[in-house]
Amino acid sequence: MTQVAQHLWFARDMEAALRFYTALIPGSALEWIAPLPADTPSGPAGSVRIAAFTLGGQRYRAVEAGPLDPFNHSFSVMVECESQAEIDRIWDALLEGGTAEQCGWLRDRWGLHWQVTPRRLGEWLRDPDTAKARRVAEAMLGMVKLDITALERAARVG
Numbered sequence: 001m002t003q004v005a006q007h008l009w010f011a012r013d014m015e016a017a018l019r020f021y022t023a024l025i026p027g028s029a030l031e032w033i034a035p036l037p038a039d040t041p042s043g044p045a046g047s048v049r050i051a052a053f054t055l056g057g058q059r060y061r062a063v064e065a066g067p068l069d070p071f072n073h074s075f076s077v078m079v080e081c082e083s084q085a086e087i088d089r090i091w092d093a094l095l096e097g098g099t100a101e102q103c104g105w106l107r108d109r110w111g112l113h114w115q116v117t118p119r120r121l122g123e124w125l126r127d128p129d130t131a132k133a134r135r136v137a138e139a140m141l142g143m144v145k146l147d148i149t150a151l152e153r154a155a156r157v158g
Contacts, residue, residue: 005052005059006075010110014064017110018053024093025079027056042066076105076113080121084148091116091145104146118148124155 010017015033022028031052035045042048042065051062055077081087094116097109104117124136132155139154140146 003059005061008060008062008071008112009068010062010064011067011070012064013110014049014051014062017108017112018051018062020093021055022053024090025055027054029054036063040065071107071111071113073105073113076115078115078117080117080119082119087116087118087146087148100144102144103140104143117146118151120148121146121151124151127155 018030018033022030031054033049033051036048036050037045039045040048048063048065051064053060053062056079079090081090091106094108094114095106099107101107101113104115105113106116107113121136121140125133125140127133127136135154135157136151139151143150
C-alpha cells in the first residue's frame, strides 16, 4: 500500500528538534536517526543524517544536510488542542527561542512554522450560521495565541 509522510529539511540541529517535538506532542515517537552512507552534494558519507518520526500519529521524515531552502509559511504543522492548558503548554514550549505570529501561528527556534489551535476551531469557522462563523473568525484574527474562552464567547454571542 502506498503511504505518505511529510518531509522536513533541517540545516542543523535536526536531532535536538525531533527529540523536542516528539517529547512535546502526545502520540509522538522518534523512530530512528541514521547517517546517509554515501557522498552527497551536501557533504561526504556520514555527514548527512536522515530520520523517521511521528507527531500526534502523523508520519514524518527528516534530513539534516545543511542550509538549502528555509522553512516558510507554505508548510506548517497544525496542533489541535482540547483545552486552553494544552494550547498554553505547547505554545509556550514551541515559542521558546521562536517568534509569535497572528492567529495561533508561531515560528519555532528551528524556523518551522506551527499553528496551535483549539480542536473546535474548524467546526466554528464552517458553521452554517455565517454570522457566528464570522464572529469567531474576527475574534481569531485579533489574537496571537488563541484563547478558547474568547472564541467560545464569540461563537455564543449573537
